[in-house]
Amino acid sequence: MSSKDEKNLTQVIEKISKMNEPQRSVMHRVHKIIVTADPTLKPRIWYGMPAYARSASTPALVTLRNDERMNLSITEKPAFRPAGGVDGGLMPSAWYFENVDDVTEKRIAEIIRSVAD
Template sequence: MPARADKDADNLAAVLEKIPQMFGEESATGQRLHDIIMAAAPALKPRLWYGMPGYALGRSKPVLVFIRRDDYVTFGLTEKANLPLDAGAPDKLIPNAWFLKAELDAATEARVAEIVRAAVG
């Protein structure tokens, strides 16, 4: 296996190992978010980013999407993601992070996938 594939596999393994450590009793939610992100944008390469799962279009590319757990599970986008201002927005704020207070439902999963696809552009 080429070195690049080895590094990608190592990065994926590190993310998959980190999810249960970071998310604890919410590890099923963390794993599901990882799965949704990867299904929505298969070109993303997971890696640890500041100790949390991050997703970029390549190993040397900036992270676009991340997940973490503090008091709540957080799903977010970095400033490097495709974050256009909504045309009809009444202000100049662009949403880039969301807390999850409960288990994922179908509507939330669909919205996460939609956000990831938009972030990747």
């Protein structure tokens, strides 16, 4: 890991650590899910939010927000695929959550891997 990557990781961990509980614990868990699902993604701060990109100098692919609700979002940078089925041509790009159970953890990992494709 380069020193820039280490600095960025530290900034993301610090940003998450400043959140109030229970969001802090949930966001730490989501961070771990993301970096485990795709170890090539590099944590960084993007517009003040924890985010994950291919490198320290490329746009973020995924962001985490903690406003009224916690949110996992795919930015406009990765290739989107229409959802199909009842959602037709809609392309899912954001998911709100209040906690993370095993089912949600699995889905977050799937989302992250789909961004990496």
